């Protein structure tokens with residue numbers, strides 16, 4: 001019991017949950033999207049600033065959520081900043097696989113360091129109802145990249 | 156149903172054999188994560204005693220066929236059992252006639268039925284409906300849909316910070332245009348028991364009909380629809396230790412007779428020609444198609460079960476556990492209880508400083524304690540209380556002070572763990 005819980009609520013996650021990074025809005029954002037988890041009512045907004053080359057110049061979020069969703073959003077902003085949107089999407093895909101246990105083990109598209117960071121949150125695998133908490137920020141980022149206003153975990 | 160405050164513990168727990176009742180519920184001896192199950196999510200749905208499980212099984216093994224259709228033995232047996240369940244419900248809520256009891260899928264369908272038949276037929280543009288801010292979505296959304304369809308006005312009675320129904324504000328919202336008042340009898344989040352008899356009297360004085368959502372009240376208290384003098388009363392079987400898939404709409408005979416049917420089809424007609432049809436008598440008019448036969452019979456068994464213990468004794472026992480749990484929880488630093496009305500049922504919603512309800516629920520679950528976290532299908536109430544979500548512990552006839560202790564211990568562990 002405790003092992004699963006410790007795996008989920010690792011120090012890093014608790015730290016990001018309590019003091020989230022990039023927890024602000026981006027004034028000159030080029031895109032933003034709303035994310036909502038209809039199950040719990042949690043909401044967040046992800047702001048995005050892309051440069052001409054489709055690189056993520058700045059990214060941030062605001063909102064309320066559980067430790068898992070806030071930590072996931074916080075870590076996501078750190079991970080994707082400075083990356084191209086295609087790289088961000090590849091990370092999301094990989095992260096989604098990790099969280100749902102559909103890990104195909106193909107790490108070739110991602111850097112070792114990124115994988116390690118993503119892996120921190122993959123303890124959520126043992127808590128199926130909480131997977132959406134971890135993936136909601138990424139769904140929302142995806143929506144912002146695609147120019148959509150809304151994302152839900154049902155998507 | 157008494158509207159007055161039930162003071163602190165009144166239960167004589169020696170007379171209430173909770174351990175024996177617990178042993179009637181097979182699921183309560185399940186282990187989860189190698190720990191005994193502490194089930195505190197009864198407001199969402201309650202567990203089933205062996206008597207209900209056996210009753211449903213008995214139907215399929217010994218008396219199953221379609222109801223009201225066959226002249227053969229099995230159909231007659233099934234019809235008898237199904238109609239017998241209706242009489243049990245009638246007695247349980249003290250309705251004047253058994254045909255005032257309509258079986259529905261759940262409480263949600265019962266509210267929709269009133270909106271879709273009474274509301275559609277008798278409400279005119281500009282007419283007003285009054286609900287409260289502490290309604291379950293099941294008693295909000297159908298009225299919003301009706302409002303949008305018919306051009307009605309929908310108003311909500313506020314609550315105090317303690318979660319008390321503001322009767323004075325309700326009086327002010329009543330106007331000659333008020334046609335329907337739809338209020339919960341007991342809040343599924345705050346536990347608040349509303350002054351239903353008073354609400355009904357005021358509504359009637361203003362010329363309005365009144366519906367009470369008894370989904371929680373029917374589980375925690377004695378309900379008497381004639382004493383309350385309500386026009387409609389709804390509740391749902393699965394929270395009352397019965398099967399899922401069956402609920403109840405009670406309506407006064409004259410109203411049900413005046414209302415058009417909800418669904419059209421078999422069972423609900425008197426005669427059908429290709430040109431037109433005439434409606435069956437109550438209750439069949441509102442029970443189109445093959446009903447939830449075994450579930451209704453199971454609900455009847457659940458009513459037998461709680462009645463044998465006594466709803467008043469169940470209520471007293473739950474009040475004892477509620478008082479004990481409230482006191483224990485209050486001693487946890489940073490814990491805030493939402494809903495402290497003097498008259499309240501055994502439901503405790505709370506928040507803990509700096510810990511999200513979902514994290515609480517996940518962590519205490521691993522200690523074997525099942526609680527619900529989220530908006531509890533009452534988002535307007537979450538807005539009123541200024542939080543996006545709450546954790547809720549809700550108690551049933553089989554819960555004990557020891558369950559409350561286990562909850563408190565699990566919450567203290569949560570604080571430590573996330574500390």
Ligand SMILES: Cc1ncc(COP(=O)(O)O)c(C=O)c1O
Pocket residue numbers: 198199261262263264291293294339341342343368370371391392402532
């Ligand atoms: C107060 C209240 N009303 C209505 C409902 C809806 O019940 P059901 O989902 O069985 O229709 C519930 C339970 O979820 C409830 O607690």
